[in-house]
Amino acid sequence: MRRSGAAKIAISVAAGMMLVSCGEPADAPRAVRPASVEPPLPSPTLAETTPSPAPVLPPTPEGEIDKLATTKGWDVDALYPSASAFVRDMCASLPVSAIDGASRPQWLADYLKGDGQAVLEAGIPKLCPAWTKTLEEAVSGDYEVWFSNGDYEVNSEPKPGEESIKPGTYRIKGDLKNCYWERLTRSGEIIDNNFAPAAREITVTIRASDGLFRSEGCGGAWKPVR
Template sequence: MRRNSTAAIALAVGVGMALASCGEAADSPGPARSATAESPPSFSVTVPPSSPAPASAPPTTPEGEIDKLAATNGWVVDALYPSVSAFVRDMCESLPVSAIDGESRPQWLAGHLKGDGQAVLKAGIPKLCPTWTKTLEEAVSGDYEVWLSNGDYEVSSEQQPGEKSVKPGTYRIKGDLENCYWERLTRSGEIIDNNFASAAREITVTVRASDGLFRSEGCEGAWKPVR
């Protein structure tokens, strides 16, 4: 009986020691934790600089409007001009002095209506030189006073815009006329009437509907209709 009691006591002591060891392990505080809470990861955000406000478009000029319209419609003019608006500008600047070359202003302008010239000038003259709008209308209609300079003019009852033609009627030239020659011809080229003036101040000629051609040579100035 004593041997069994001793064994029991030893077992009880062993279990107690094991329990004490487990308790110590449970009560151990373990590694210390930081008292400060961990901060969330930070992210840097780069804000792009604000784009400058787009500059306002420059105001549209009359020249720009004409060139844009020409580009839209495919209008072209003489390659002498860098742009369609330059052509219109040249017409505007030339109109005030155009009559000194022996043609009325509508007659002179009519000579520039061929091809796209008419459309270009109808769009451009009211914008760049509206003073000459009425002159343009006369040139387009063909209803204008024809002045005759030196050259050959076909006699026609209807004025042909831009062509060297003359309506039947009476014409007069004034000035210091020297070596001025004129003639009326049939359509076959036969002379109906003519005259050579070595010196004169005024000459008057009547062109008839039956004439084919009127010719003027060496006459300084312009033959103008007698009203």
């Protein structure tokens, strides 16, 4: 069946209207899909922004000695950077201090001058308590005195710092070679003497009436015989 021209136009218009009604208008704006947005991070709390305090460490024995020395104004030998360093050196030296002709208290007594006694009395019980008794003997002056080679004036009451020796019997032991000793009067006359090319032990008795005792070439130390 043939359609007229008017009918074809009507059909075309109707089809166009159906398309418009089913789809979007040609000039309608398109919806834009929003980009994904990350959720905001929570603000740090005061506890998170405040730094934690440094841990408080217990005081060390060295720190206590140095603090006490500073408070008391103790003067330490310039060879040492601190009071505790001085005490540490004494602690390390005491085990081997009796090899040069002096007992340990006798050796330690040389370091009690000035503020040395106060520093050692505060430090040795903390850093090397095993040597506390040796320190007490050194401070009291009641200790065994040894003698190496040299000239010693015979004196019943020796004074600190003097090269003197008390009357009594003394003995030296070891691998002795070319050891010479003599007892002299105050005028320098020889009372008794001996030269030992080789010996393991020598004993000498010094009288109160002697003026001088001399020892040469003898290794080790003359120690009082008790």
